[in-house]
Amino acid sequence: MDYKKINPLVRWGASILLLFWTVCSVYPLLFSVFQSLKDNQQVYSGKAWDLPNLPLLWSNFSYTWDKYHFGTYFLNSIVVTGGSMLLALFLTATTAYVLARYTFKGSGILYYLYISSLTIPSLMLIVPMFFLFSALHVSNSFTGIILLYSITAVPMGMFILMGFFKSLPHELEESAVIDGASLYGVFFKIMLPLATPGLVTISIVNVLQFWNEYQYALVLLSDAIKYTLPIGLGVMQGEMQYRIEFGPLFAGLLISTVPVLIIYVLFQKQINDGIVAGAVK
Known part of the structure; x- marks a missing residue:
């Protein structure tokens, strides 16, 4: 649609709304x-604004x-x-590739089970996940939290990547197999590089989500030595007790926010293009 052909009142209204x-x-x-x-003196003296x-x-x-x-x-946040992100990328790519390129008994049911998991509120999973990870002896560890983050990121990432894998011609796989490539070679050397836009998109989305995650x-x-930045902010406010140091508190907020903001600003085009391309395909 040509922007100049839109009613001027509609354009002005949209511009004001966006502003x-x-x-x-x-x-x-x-x-x-x-x-x-x-x-604190500047804040308490009525100069907060x-x-x-x-x-x-x-x-x-x-x-x-x-x-x-x-x-x-x-x-800790960087490690987690x-x-x-790396584990979620591997799990998502392999799952999406298998469901998109191979038809087997129960594949449709498996796909809808993954998609239906997106409708479950994260708060409902906290208690069962706590007992599960405690039974597996991976609670209170980076291993446990990395596993949890990776697993919960698979459904959405799989939904995006399946559109890329389905759009690739089967002749590519057949030619590679004829040339002697194994199934792993076909996936890692041919199919995965062709899905790079989708991989970049879900990687950035996952980084933004993992960095800010608080509940799990x-x-x-x-x-305390294993806390991530969102938990550290809560601990910081608790340690201040009855006297809040607004300057350091907002400084801590910026320390945790600016890296995510920079990532989004630098890669917002890849995020939008990847999601739209995956949905269209």
């Missing part, structure tokens, strides 16, 4: 930046990083997010 939505989205981030550069006074308190970030162990939490990590991780 309002942009302000609503950007302002919380700017507000957090301003608060992270203030001390004003710009921070000079000099700016960049020391709030180093204070939060050292005193509240955000360096450890940050590293990276491990979960809160239940499964009981050792």
Whole structure:
């Protein structure tokens, strides 16, 4: 549709709505930046909504990083997010490939079981998952939380990747087999590289989800040295007790938010293109 052919009133209305939505989205981030550069005196003096006074308190970030162990939490989040992303990518790609390229008894039922799992609220899974992982002796460990994150990410990723695998011609597989390639060679050397747009999309989506996840990590991780950034923020607020240090608290919030924001800004085109392409195919 040609944008210039749209009714001018509709265009102005859409522009105003988008501008309002942009302000609503950007302002919380700017507000957090301003608060992270203030001390409590500026906040309690009725200047919470004003710009921070000079000099700016960049020391709030180093204070939060050292005193509240955000360096450890940050590293833990990188380990958990990276491990979960790689394992989820492998499980998702292999599952989607098999269901998309091979027909066997029960394959349809298996597909709908995966899709139906998307309708289950995550809160309903916390208690059974806790007892299951405790029985398997992987609770309170990076192994357990990585396994949990990876498993829960498979259905959505499989739904996206199946569109890519179904669109690939069968002649590619047949030619590779004739040339002596094994089933594993066909998958890893031919089919998987051709599905790169979908792989990039689900990888980015999973990273954003794993980095911000709070509920499962809160239940499964009981050792403070293994906390991730979302749990660290809650612990930080609890340690402040009756006196909240707003500057360091907002600094910790930015430390946990900015990496995800940067990833989304850099790869938003790949996310949108991959999801749309997978759905269309």
